[in-house]
Amino acid sequence: MAKTHVTMTINGQEVEALVEPRTLLIHFLREQMLLTGPHIGCETSHCGACTVDMNDMSVKSCTVFAVQANGSNITTIEGMAAADGTLSALQEGFRMMHGLQCGYCTPGMITRAHRLLIENPDPTEDEIRMGIAGNICRCTGYQNIVKSIQYAAAKINGVPFHEAAE
Amino acid sequence: MIPGRFDYYRPSSAQEAVALLAKLGDEARPLAGGHSLIPVMKTRLAAPEHLIDLGGIADLRGVKVEGDTVVIGAMTTQHDLLTSKVIAEHLPIIPETSALIADPQIRYLGTLGGNVANGDPGNDMPALMMCLDATFTVLGAGGERTIKAREFYLGTYYTALETGEIVTSIRIKAMSKATGYAYEKLKRKVGDYATAAAAVVLTVSGGKCTSASIGLTNVAETPLLAEDAAAALIGSSLDKAAIDKAVAAAEAITNPAHDARGTPQYRTKMAGVMLRRAIARAMTRAHG
Numbered sequence A: 001m002a003k004t005h006v007t008m009t010i011n012g013q014e015v016e017a018l019v020e021p022r023t024l025l026i027h028f029l030r031e032q033m034l035l036t037g038p039h040i041g042c043e044t045s046h047c048g049a050c051t052v053d054m055n056d057m058s059v060k061s062c063t064v065f066a067v068q069a070n071g072s073n074i075t076t077i078e079g080m081a082a083a084d085g086t087l088s089a090l091q092e093g094f095r096m097m098h099g100l101q102c103g104y105c106t107p108g109m110i111t112r113a114h115r116l117l118i119e120n121p122d123p124t125e126d127e128i129r130m131g132i133a134g135n136i137c138r139c140t141g142y143q144n145i146v147k148s149i150q151y152a153a154a155k156i157n158g159v160p161f162h163e164a165a166e
Numbered sequence B: 001m002i003p004g005r006f007d008y009y010r011p012s013s014a015q016e017a018v019a020l021l022a023k024l025g026d027e028a029r030p031l032a033g034g035h036s037l038i039p040v041m042k043t044r045l046a047a048p049e050h051l052i053d054l055g056g057i058a059d060l061r062g063v064k065v066e067g068d069t070v071v072i073g074a075m076t077t078q079h080d081l082l083t084s085k086v087i088a089e090h091l092p093i094i095p096e097t098s099a100l101i102a103d104p105q106i107r108y109l110g111t112l113g114g115n116v117a118n119g120d121p122g123n124d125m126p127a128l129m130m131c132l133d134a135t136f137t138v139l140g141a142g143g144e145r146t147i148k149a150r151e152f153y154l155g156t157y158y159t160a161l162e163t164g165e166i167v168t169s170i171r172i173k174a175m176s177k178a179t180g181y182a183y184e185k186l187k188r189k190v191g192d193y194a195t196a197a198a199a200v201v202l203t204v205s206g207g208k209c210t211s212a213s214i215g216l217t218n219v220a221e222t223p224l225l226a227e228d229a230a231a232a233l234i235g236s237s238l239d240k241a242a243i244d245k246a247v248a249a250a251e252a253i254t255n256p257a258h259d260a261r262g263t264p265q266y267r268t269k270m271a272g273v274m275l276r277r278a279i280a281r282a283m284t285r286a287h288g
Helices: A025-032 A089-096 A106-119 A125-131 A142-157 B014-027 B037-042 B078-083 B085-090 B093-098 B104-109 B112-117 B125-131 B227-233 B240-252 B264-285
Strands: A004-010 A013-019 A051-054 A057-060 A073-075 B007-009 B028-031 B050-053 B063-066 B069-073 B135-140 B143-148 B153-155 B166-173 B180-186 B196-205 B208-217
Touching (some): A089 A106, B014 B050, B014 B135, B078 B093, B093 B196, B112 B166, B125 B208, B208 B264, B240 B264
Parallel strands (some): B028 B050
Antiparallel strands (some): A004 A013, A051 A073, B063 B069, B069 B166, B135 B143, B196 B208
16 A cells, blocks of 8 residues: 655654555654654553644644644644754743653643643633643642643743742 | 554545545545544554545534524534634533543544544433434435434444445534533543433523423433433423432433443433433523
């Protein structure tokens, strides 16, 4: 069965490639594009470690075929920082608020939170928790992940960040 | 987990899609949002030789109003339903339900058409579509026809769709502003299918219930329209006795599987609890 020619814009760069129709987007990104930021966690659409941004949607790239992404605009964790290496507000938030322990879920968490904050720049804690409900942290470090996103929202909105009392 | 090999097609019209399905036969499957089909392809429980991606058919996506009816394209996603002003105004029970389906990432891709056409009794939209008396427009190589949601579900993964037919749109009469409504779902965690869920719409006039419709999710081989339960409410003042009678009538028609969500007895009782909660919330929203 013939390979299909696909073109995509990935992290601002146009790429083209031949893919087997059955190739999942996560395998295409990791193995053909050598972008190993998006992780394979569960492979069953549950954990969210493989989340990437595709045409302004957060998607689980383990449950999308690369051919379905033909012509799309994709951002992975590798595309989050500025060209000079300056961290995005979310990356800085995860660093400052200790938003990761083992770090395995982090690319998916940040990529998902990126879209969440574009759609809802000033979310409540509940909205953050429901917004990242498709991402699982096996270290169960949700408290600091939520704080990291709150830190980023405050920075994006230009207001001081105050940690909520526990 | 890597699916079996298949050929991929991305038609740009529904006619082209059904022509392909007719030509390629039993080994072809339509692909909507993919979040039911791709997981079973990964485990090789499904291994279609041809996949017809409906994602490139712009005409199948979107929401419009025709007279008193809301027409929703089959490829309209759960995220679209959650953010549509038309749906929020005319069918607010739909976003209430969409918000309880899967998780944010899956809702960006998961479609209404896929949810209703798959025939999985765990899906939430089928019982809601029965409750709302929706009509599905389906297209096959032989032409277009309509099927009532209430006549669509014949068994688990078995619907009134013929081989080669696809659902193209869903037509639902707009709810009046005075209609009370609620979808209540018990699930173990975000992303889970319902242990039991209930959809209720009802109207009230002069303290009496003038109409009621009830759908039940994931407590039988198919979604259920609980007609006797609805009948127990109509004409009553929605007092405890009427609600008790409705709950008993709903519990009587369930036949849930014994699975990780609980025993049949437990899931039947939870269907009753969800119905009771949905009626209570619908009552607070009904005017008249």
